[in-house]
Amino acid sequence: MIRLLIFINVFSLISFSSLSQELLVQGRIKELPPGVPTSFYLWAQKGKKDALIDSVKLGTDGKFSFKKNKNFQQGIYNIGFSTGFKTNLVCGPAPFPFLEATYTDLIKTGFLIQTREMQAWAKLEEKKMWFEQQMDSLQKLNQLDEFDPQYLAKSNRMQGDIVHLKTTFNKAIDDIKSQFSGTYIAEVVSNFYKFPVKESSEEMNNKFDTEVAFLHIHYFDFVNFKDIRYFNNNKWEDYIFQYLLRYVKLDFNGFKGGVNHILSLAGANQEVKDRIIGYLLDLFAEKGPQEMLAYLSDTYGSGCESLIKPQTQDLVKKIKVLSVGNSAPDFISTDIHMQSKKLSENLGKKLTLLFFWSSTCTHCQNEIPNLISLYSKYKEAGFEVVAVSMDKDYSTWLKFIQEKRLNWLNLCEFKGWQSSVAQTYLVNKTPTAYLLDSQGKILEKGFDIASLGDMLEKLVK
Numbered sequence: 001m002i003r004l005l006i007f008i009n010v011f012s013l014i015s016f017s018s019l020s021q022e023l024l025v026q027g028r029i030k031e032l033p034p035g036v037p038t039s040f041y042l043w044a045q046k047g048k049k050d051a052l053i054d055s056v057k058l059g060t061d062g063k064f065s066f067k068k069n070k071n072f073q074q075g076i077y078n079i080g081f082s083t084g085f086k087t088n089l090v091c092g093p094a095p096f097p098f099l100e101a102t103y104t105d106l107i108k109t110g111f112l113i114q115t116r117e118m119q120a121w122a123k124l125e126e127k128k129m130w131f132e133q134q135m136d137s138l139q140k141l142n143q144l145d146e147f148d149p150q151y152l153a154k155s156n157r158m159q160g161d162i163v164h165l166k167t168t169f170n171k172a173i174d175d176i177k178s179q180f181s182g183t184y185i186a187e188v189v190s191n192f193y194k195f196p197v198k199e200s201s202e203e204m205n206n207k208f209d210t211e212v213a214f215l216h217i218h219y220f221d222f223v224n225f226k227d228i229r230y231f232n233n234n235k236w237e238d239y240i241f242q243y244l245l246r247y248v249k250l251d252f253n254g255f256k257g258g259v260n261h262i263l264s265l266a267g268a269n270q271e272v273k274d275r276i277i278g279y280l281l282d283l284f285a286e287k288g289p290q291e292m293l294a295y296l297s298d299t300y301g302s303g304c305e306s307l308i309k310p311q312t313q314d315l316v317k318k319i320k321v322l323s324v325g326n327s328a329p330d331f332i333s334t335d336i337h338m339q340s341k342k343l344s345e346n347l348g349k350k351l352t353l354l355f356f357w358s359s360t361c362t363h364c365q366n367e368i369p370n371l372i373s374l375y376s377k378y379k380e381a382g383f384e385v386v387a388v389s390m391d392k393d394y395s396t397w398l399k400f401i402q403e404k405r406l407n408w409l410n411l412c413e414f415k416g417w418q419s420s421v422a423q424t425y426l427v428n429k430t431p432t433a434y435l436l437d438s439q440g441k442i443l444e445k446g447f448d449i450a451s452l453g454d455m456l457e458k459l460v461k
Helices: 103-109 116-141 151-179 202-207 211-218 236-246 252-264 270-287 291-300 310-321 362-381 394-404 420-424 449-459
Strands: 023-030 039-046 049-057 063-068 075-082 085-091 332-334 340-342 351-357 383-389 409-412 432-437 442-445
Touching (some): 116 151, 332 409, 351 449, 442 449
Antiparallel strands (some): 023 063, 039 049, 039 075, 075 085, 332 340
């Protein structure tokens, strides 16, 4: 992406210390060459997604003016010709000075806006680069060999050096905050750079044996999630992502606990919660697990629909359809005789297991013997199995069914993961199971066959 770093005139009519203010953004790009686009845009940073605020046409003399009477908040905005050709504009409490430059100078020289906000940001980035260089040198100097007789001593010494480096870095960030006090960068953005250090407190050091356990609780100590200004930049999304990646267990329960912790920090600020939930929905829609989409939607409700991607909105709708208590979506598929079969016409008198599997799936193969046993035990009591395969080859599928004597209803579209049934039920792994009642209502989902026996024991009477 090409970054156009524009030297502009910006003047704020009133301070950004309040949430409601009028904003005037004016500028001039001199000596515009022929062919430069005449449309100029102003965006607000909402995480990594920019929200378009307004667009204007450049005057023949290169001048532009944005005047907005909406609720403008302190934060980082973008201004430029297009989404790939723009620069940052930091809006803090203080007004901007009168600035201008030629188009050629802008391209050659780079970032020319020298406000206190931009100076503070440059200092932060400079100190961050210093820290990364020091950390890299420290790790190269202390490469550890687990067979070294002094491994533990060297490891402890290295950990002490890292703690000292982080403490020194935090002090440098505090000095920048003090030097540029009153700026948005100092009051908000700088806190994303700091490291919570458990050794800085005797109480914390005694309470937590490991850094991971400490950061699981205290990762966000320097970030005030009740303040909406923390979400008017592109820093907070990656900050949350790193927490979920490093300091929670990478499974459904771990993510659920991490998400609950994050959202608890927002308190009663619903605008902040909606921003966070919107980001998390997009994140889990892209990276999984999909169960987190249902959990977020069911637990924290609506309000962030406009903040999420269209594909995420569609996925959330599909997941809600598959919620426990809803009727399982009906479908038609092909059995081993190449005859069409409808789910609703093949339900058990009491219970039906809708089982997504594949003849080449090792986990499925391991669970099928137990399922055969349960089917034999509870079939006469009204339990039925509808097994939908992700196989693509008819012969392979049929051979497995005949060899294992799978006498329940077997269906397949021979399209693998592109099967319409698999897409309706959002199947992204095998085996996947749904337990339905006699009317096709979803009773349970996402369980393994090992736990099915206890369910059947309770439900089949």
